[in-house]
Structures are given as C-alpha cells and as structure tokens.
Amino acid sequence: MTIYQNLIAGEWVGSDATKNINPSNTNEVVGLYADGSTEDTKNAIAAAKAAFPAWSRSGIWERHVILKKAGDEIMARKDELGALLAREEGKTLPEAIGETIRASQIFEFFAGEALRLAGEVVPSVRPNIGVEITRDPLGVIGIITPWNFPIAIPAWKIAPALCYGNTVVFKPAELVPGCSWAIVDILHRAGLPKGVLNLVMGKGSVVGQAMLDSPDVTGITFTGSTGTGRRVAAASIEHNRKFQLEMGGKNPMVVLDDADLTVAVEAAANSGFFSTGQRCTASSRLIVTEGIHDRFVAALTEKLNTLVVDNAMKPGTHIGPVVDEKQLKTDTDYIEIGRKEGAKLAFGGELITRETPGFYLQPTLFTEATNQMRISREEIFGPVVSVIRVKDYDDALATANDTPFGLSAGIATTSLKHATHFKRNSEAGMVMVNLPTAGVDFHVPFGGRKGSSYGPREQGKYAAEFYTSVKTAYTLA
Ligand code: ADP
Numbered sequence: 184m185t186i187y188q189n190l191i192a193g194e195w196v197g198s199d200a201t202k203n204i205n206p207s208n209t210n211e212v213v214g215l216y217a218d219g220s221t222e223d224t225k226n227a228i229a230a231a232k233a234a235f236p237a238w239s240r241s242g243i244w245e246r247h248v249i250l251k252k253a254g255d256e257i258m259a260r261k262d263e264l265g266a267l268l269a270r271e272e273g274k275t276l277p278e279a280i281g282e283t284i285r286a287s288q289i290f291e292f293f294a295g296e297a298l299r300l301a302g303e304v305v306p307s308v309r310p311n312i313g314v315e316i317t318r319d320p321l322g323v324i325g326i327i328t329p330w331n332f333p334i335a336i337p338a339w340k341i342a343p344a345l346c347y348g349n350t351v352v353f354k355p356a357e358l359v360p361g362c363s364w365a366i367v368d369i370l371h372r373a374g375l376p377k378g379v380l381n382l383v384m385g386k387g388s389v390v391g392q393a394m395l396d397s398p399d400v401t402g403i404t405f406t407g408s409t410g411t412g413r414r415v416a417a418a419s420i421e422h423n424r425k426f427q428l429e430m431g432g433k434n435p436m437v438v439l440d441d442a443d444l445t446v447a448v449e450a451a452a453n454s455g456f457f458s459t460g461q462r463c464t465a466s467s468r469l470i471v472t473e474g475i476h477d478r479f480v481a482a483l484t485e486k487l488n489t490l491v492v493d494n495a496m497k498p499g500t501h502i503g504p505v506v507d508e509k510q511l512k513t514d515t516d517y518i519e520i521g522r523k524e525g526a527k528l529a530f531g532g533e534l535i536t537r538e539t540p541g542f543y544l545q546p547t548l549f550t551e552a553t554n555q556m557r558i559s560r561e562e563i564f565g566p567v568v569s570v571i572r573v574k575d576y577d578d579a580l581a582t583a584n585d586t587p588f589g590l591s592a593g594i595a596t597t598s599l600k601h602a603t604h605f606k607r608n609s610e611a612g613m614v615m616v617n618l619p620t621a622g623v624d625f626h627v628p629f630g631g632r633k634g635s636s637y638g639p640r641e642q643g644k645y646a647a648e649f650y651t652s653v654k655t656a657y658t659l660a
Contacts, residue, residue: 193377
C-alpha cells in the first residue's frame with residue numbers, strides 16, 4: 184500500500200506509517216499515513232519560518248489565485264473527497280459531501296478576503312501627523328485539529344492563515360489524516376511556495392507537543408478536548424504566543440410549551456443525533472417545559488425509531504458509527520453513569536451489529552434527568568441525549584445557562600417575546616431559534632464563551648482578529 188507522506192519544506196517525506204481504519208468496517212484500511220516525529224516537526228517549523236518573509240510580502244493576487252484554485256478543486260472532487268471523509272470518520276455520505284462543499288466554500292471565501300485586505304488612515308490628534316492602522320501576519324501558525332470535521336476544520340484554519348500572509352505547520356487528528364493529506368496536496372499543487380504549508384501527521388503527544396514547545400511557532404489555533412486545550416494555553420503563555428481554543432460544549436436546546444412540535448422534534452433529533460452526536464455544537468441537553476414534555480418525548484422517541492444506524496456509505500443510513508473504540512467506550516460508560524444516577528433510559532442504549540464490523544450504537548435518550556447529573560454536565564460526544572423537565576421559560580433559561588460551557592444554545596418556540604429574550608440572555612456564543620444547535624454558516628463568526636472557547640472567533644472576516652496583529656504607524660507630514 185502507498186504511504187501518504189508528510190509535506191515538509193515542499194518535499195513529501197516519511198516512511199513510518201499508521202493505518203487509517205474505517206469505523207463502519209474495521210476490516211477496511213482507508214490508507215497508510217505517515218507518523219511524524221519530533222525531528223519532522225522541528226524541520227517543518229524551520230521551513231515555515233524560512234518561508235515566512237517572502238510569503239508575508241507575496242502579493243494578494245498570488246494568495247487569491249492559490250486559495251481559489253484549492254476551493255475549485257475541492258468542489259470538483261466533492262463526491263470522491265466526501266467518500267474518503269465518510270470512510271475515515273464515519274459520518275454519512277451526504278453529511279460528508281456537505282462538509283466537503285463547505286470546505287470548498289471556505290477557500291472561496293478567503294480567496295475573496297485576500298483581495299479585500301485593508302487598513303485605516305486616520306488623523307492624529309497632533310497637527311501634521313498621519314496615522315495608519317494596518318494588519319500584519321503573525322508568522323508561523325501551528326494548526327492542531329480534531330477528528331470530527333476532518334475537512335471543514337482544517338479548511339477554516341488553513342485558509343485564513345494563508346490568506347493573511349502566515350505560514351503554517353498543520354497537524355491533523357490521528358484518526359482522520361486522509362482529508363487533511365488531500366487538501367494539503369491540493370494546495371501544494373495549486374502553487375504554494377515551498378515551506379508555506381507543512382503537513383506533519385502523527386501523534387498529539389509527539390507532533391502536537393513539539394509544536395507547543397517551539398518558540399518559533401508564533402500562533403496556535405486548536406480545536407479539540409478541554410484537557411489538551413489547557414496544555415496549549417499553558418505552553419503558549421510560556422512562549423508569549425497568541426492562541427485560540429475551541430473545546431467542548433454541553434449545548435442546551437430549550438423546548439417551550441408553545442413550540443411547533445414538528446419543528447422542535449426535527450431540531451432536537453438533528454442536534455442530538457446527526458453526525459452520531461459527534462459535533463461540538465451537538466445538543467445533549469433537551470430542556471423541556473412541563474406542558475409539552477410528554478408529547479415531545481413521545482414524538483422524539485417515535486422519530487428515533489425511524490432513524491437507521493448503519494455503514495456511513497450505505498444509502499439510507501441516518502446515523503453512522505461512533506468514530507472508534509475509545510469513543511464508544513466513553514459513550515457506553517456515560518450510559519451506565521446515567522442509569523446509575525437515576526435517569527430513565529427512554530430509548531436505545533445498546534450496541535448493535537451490522538453487516539460490516541463497526542462501532543455501532545443506538546441513539547440513546549434519557550428522560551427524567553436533572554441538570555446536576557454528570558450526563559448533563561460533562562461532554563459525552565456521542566449519540567446520547569438527556570431530557571430535563573422544567574417548569575417554565577425562566578426555569579428553562581436558567582437551566583440552559585447553568586453549565587461550564589457556552590458554545591451554542593437553541594430554543595424552539597413560537598413566541599417572539601421568548602425568542603428575543605433567549606437571544607439576549609443566553610450565555611452561549613451562538614444562538615439558534617427553531618433550528619438545530621449544530622449547522623452553521625461559513626461566512627460568519629463561529630465560537631463560544633465560558634469553558635468552550637478562548638480567544639478571537641473563527642471564520643468569516645472575524646478570523647482576521649486571530650491571524651493578524653494590528654500595527655499603528657505615525658508619520659510626520
Ligand atoms: P479528542 O479527545 O477529541 O481526540 P484531543 O484534544 O486529544 O481531543 O485531540 C485534538 C487534537 O489535539 C488532535 O490533533 C491531537 O493529536 C492533538 N493533541 C493531543 N495531545 C496533544 C498534546 N499534548 N499537544 C498538542 N496536541 C495534542
């Protein structure tokens with residue numbers, strides 16, 4: 184089998200490789216991907232540092248052309264790349280193709296942004312002096328990504344990093360190197376100069392750690408677990424480095440008595456169970472007022488009965504497998520914890536077997552949960568959702584905000600008054616009215632508050648806040 188190698192200083196290198204396994208069929212090896220070392224990472228950082236002066240001064244047209252070419256190729260290959268994504272991560276083929284289209288759109292967006300770089304010219308408060316405010320690139324950006332969006336998250340970090348004139352060392356998650364390799368290959372062939380984008384696949388504890396330890400990495404953008412996020416923060420503070428973290432969520436979806444039941448059930452089923460519940464914006468707390476509670480639970484259970492869990496590549500599958508054995512164990516451990524805490528298992532909870540050997544778990548719904556239970560406070564990251572019964576809107580809002588996280592929050596209601604109040608008073612970074620908590624646009628800010636995020640927002644023009652540093656220059660006229 185061919186080894187998909189790391190890209191360091193414009194050369195494909197690496198002979199040690201790790202198997203990329205399909206979670207829908209663990210007999211299937213998706214590919215062999217290089218396992219980078221500390222030395223590889225140091226070489227990649229050195230290459231990115233050497234490439235920075237020229238790339239940061241490259242014209243905006245060169246950056247536009249390369250980003251646009253990448254976006255176009257990803258779109259032209261959406262079915263093939265979507266299939267690779269579904270095979271390595273386990274989300275369904277339509278979800279995977281959708282994510283691939285989104286990655287293409289992100290490159291197209293930042294291709295446009297490259298042509299819109301601008302500063303401000305303002306008068307000084309002193310006579311005969313002019314003031315210019317501009318944005319400089321940061322330097323070498325370390326990009327560390329998780330496994331749950333194998334093409335969109337790399338895209339939304341790589342595209343702005345390059346657009347604003349930075350060079351990159353990119354470390355994808357161990358479980359999903361395939362899509363990352365593909366987009367780096369596309370960008371490389373699109374004409375990026377040597378060393379501008381370096382790919383080092385491998386272990387977090389080796390490659391990731393070497394990035395954290397390097398004084399030459401001037402910014403790190405990270406999406407992943409809270410624990411690793413804290414390590415990124417601590418190491419970055421030591422190096423006086425700018426960093427941005429996207430971590431967990433325990434996103435609430437409020438359902439009020441006046442909700443349209445069909446809208447509420449569709450939003451809850453999507454939020455909780457699509458992409459196997461493996462989205463940081465997934466809703467795992469359904470906070471439901473008394474008047475609609477029983478009807479809502481009955482309708483949601485009926486909906487869950489219709490959802491097909493199977494091989495991600497199979498037409499008709501609604502929910503693919505869990506990503507790997509470790510995550511499956513986390514999910515089943517939490518199901519056990521929920522039972523012991525006294526929540527009622529209303530649906531699912533069992534492992535299932537399918538034609539192909541994979542990590543298949545039934546969508547699982549607990550009712551009679553309280554907001555103090557561990558299943559309501561800790562991120563599970565699987566298709567496991569709890570229903571929490573509350574008295575009224577005020578109780579629902581307080582319960583929604585009573586969490587260490589603050590990424591996304593949803594409400595299902597037909598009341599303008601409650602929707603407006605919720606938008607204003609939710610402590611989450613993103614609020615959804617009559618929509619799933621997951622599923623966001625690519626051209627507007629993405630990010631959370633409290634324990635979910637740290638640093639400037641990602642995506643859209645707000646991305647510039649992280650990938651650039653502001654300079655104020657004064658000139659005597
Ligand atoms: P998850 O539990 O979702 O895999 P992690 O935080 O472990 O979340 O992983 C997110 C990313 O962080 C992955 O690319 C992983 O390899 C990387 N990573 C893990 N440990 C470290 C570390 N010590 N230093 C830097 N990156 C790490």
